[in-house]
Amino acid sequence: MLYGFTWDTGHGELAFAISILPILLMGLITTLEAAFLGFFVACVLGMGFAVLRGARSRLVAWPTAVVIEFIRDTPLIAQLFFLYYVLPDYGILFPAFLTGTLALGIQYSAYMSEVYRAGIQAVDRGQREAAKSLDLPPARTFTHVILPQAIPRVIPALGNYLVSIMKDVPVLSVVTVIEMLNAAKIIGDQTFDYLVPLSMVGGIYLILTIVASALVRLVDVKLPKRGISLR
Amino acid sequence: MSDPIIAFDKVKKAYGHFTVINELNFEVQRGEKVTIIGPSGSGKSTVLRILMTLEGINGGVVYVGGEPLWHERLNGSMVPASERHLRKMRTQLGMVFQQFNLFPHMSVLRNLTEAPRVVLGLSKEKARQRAEELLELVGLVDQAHKFPGQLSGGQQQRVGIARALAMRPKIMLFDEPTSALDPELVGEVLNVIRKLAAEHDLTMVMVTHEMRFAREISDRVCFFDKGRIHEQGTPEQLFSQPKEQRTREFLKAVLNG
Numbered sequence A: 001m002l003y004g005f006t007w008d009t010g011h012g013e014l015a016f017a018i019s020i021l022p023i024l025l026m027g028l029i030t031t032l033e034a035a036f037l038g039f040f041v042a043c044v045l046g047m048g049f050a051v052l053r054g055a056r057s058r059l060v061a062w063p064t065a066v067v068i069e070f071i072r073d074t075p076l077i078a079q080l081f082f083l084y085y086v087l088p089d090y091g092i093l094f095p096a097f098l099t100g101t102l103a104l105g106i107q108y109s110a111y112m113s114e115v116y117r118a119g120i121q122a123v124d125r126g127q128r129e130a131a132k133s134l135d136l137p138p139a140r141t142f143t144h145v146i147l148p149q150a151i152p153r154v155i156p157a158l159g160n161y162l163v164s165i166m167k168d169v170p171v172l173s174v175v176t177v178i179e180m181l182n183a184a185k186i187i188g189d190q191t192f193d194y195l196v197p198l199s200m201v202g203g204i205y206l207i208l209t210i211v212a213s214a215l216v217r218l219v220d221v222k223l224p225k226r227g228i229s230l231r
Numbered sequence B: 001m002s003d004p005i006i007a008f009d010k011v012k013k014a015y016g017h018f019t020v021i022n023e024l025n026f027e028v029q030r031g032e033k034v035t036i037i038g039p040s041g042s043g044k045s046t047v048l049r050i051l052m053t054l055e056g057i058n059g060g061v062v063y064v065g066g067e068p069l070w071h072e073r074l075n076g077s078m079v080p081a082s083e084r085h086l087r088k089m090r091t092q093l094g095m096v097f098q099q100f101n102l103f104p105h106m107s108v109l110r111n112l113t114e115a116p117r118v119v120l121g122l123s124k125e126k127a128r129q130r131a132e133e134l135l136e137l138v139g140l141v142d143q144a145h146k147f148p149g150q151l152s153g154g155q156q157q158r159v160g161i162a163r164a165l166a167m168r169p170k171i172m173l174f175d176e177p178t179s180a181l182d183p184e185l186v187g188e189v190l191n192v193i194r195k196l197a198a199e200h201d202l203t204m205v206m207v208t209h210e211m212r213f214a215r216e217i218s219d220r221v222c223f224f225d226k227g228r229i230h231e232q233g234t235p236e237q238l239f240s241q242p243k244e245q246r247t248r249e250f251l252k253a254v255l256n257g
Helices: A012-053 A058-073 A076-090 A096-122 A125-133 A138-175 A180-191 A195-222 B044-051 B083-090 B108-118 B124-137 B153-165 B183-197 B211-217 B235-240 B245-256
Strands: B006-015 B018-028 B033-037 B059-064 B071-074 B077-080 B093-096 B171-175 B203-207 B220-225 B228-233
Touching: A012 A058, A012 A096, A012 A138, A012 A180, A012 A195, A058 A096, A076 A096, A076 A138, A096 A138, A125 A138, A125 B093, A138 A180, A138 A195, A180 A195, B006 B044, B018 B044, B018 B059, B018 B228, B033 B044, B033 B211, B044 B059, B044 B171, B044 B203, B093 B153, B108 B124, B108 B153, B124 B153, B153 B183, B183 B203, B183 B211, B211 B235, B211 B245, B220 B235, B220 B245, B228 B235, B228 B245
Parallel strands: B033 B203, B033 B220, B093 B171, B171 B203
Antiparallel strands: B006 B018, B006 B059, B071 B077, B220 B228
């Protein structure tokens, strides 16, 4: 029994599959929650990293570059273990789910900061010069001239990371989060039938990523209607 | 002729070993319309970019309105200008770019009201009123709510001119304003600049390849070569009786080209 649902092992594969579907869908909700929360953290934190990384002061830019590189070059699971097992020693105790989404968000923020940075750098130099010639303050130039042109360019890349995060959520199972894959594994452990639940997870993931990719494409088509050329 | 609004005093500018501006002395009087001509790479655009504070200098002093642009006076000595000083100085200048550099995600109206509202603190209505007056001047009132991408190159450049004017600069800098335009669109932009040239108070410095236009509107034409003014004079002098061999060669090449 899991999430209050029991599985039916006595009436063949199909009945078994139908009986465990609600369990897997409960797991899917956790997966989606973790993915979207992690993606949100990555979007915000990644922008922060991108801004600091592009700072004119080397005292700010260089340490940020080191941190980004460190995050990118260490495994997600190592970061996850660190947050989950080391932080409590210092009195910081988060629930497993929160720790997991935080780890996902931090890992992906490093990747996404590079995407943002590329998008920001792709905005024509003339835009900054025009803003400067009009005496617009640098912060205003960034938020009202550069970003509105940079963001639409990077939407597809960010969307791909969302899909990628979804596929990384099962890593959270190592810190006891019961997301979809972990739920399937638990079912397998108890029924000795791994084939059905794991195949179902594969199928659900396939549907999920196809839908997510389609959504990303849709957003990409709809968004840049306000005269921004995406050369 | 005294009290110039722009003065370059032995200004140097180099990119690595490549000297773009070489000990340049250059003055512009209040209200004067000066055109800079010369071969590409002669440093003529750089002069405008230095004035607009888009490029720093490596030596000498630039004065705008009698005040050093890239320096500040501190306890009697000249120190490199702070960002605050640059921002203060910048408000006297407006620039029109070769590639227009309009903000593509903002409507024409918003392009014209953004800086006046944010920098000058104008109210929404005031900024809008000013923008409409300027659109009237450049003949684009009916395009206020379009985006730059929906306009022709000539219309975009007219918006570019209006946008710079919205800050009420004392000095307007034109960096090859018609070079990126299709030939049939050049005229409408030149007409707008011609209107501005009729204003006595406005100081104009223009880099252009439109020789006939330069001749028509300029008080003075400067021929730039190798980072210096090679020859200058009234349009009549420079175009009809150039003294220097190099100037004659250049004029012959561009006028027959």
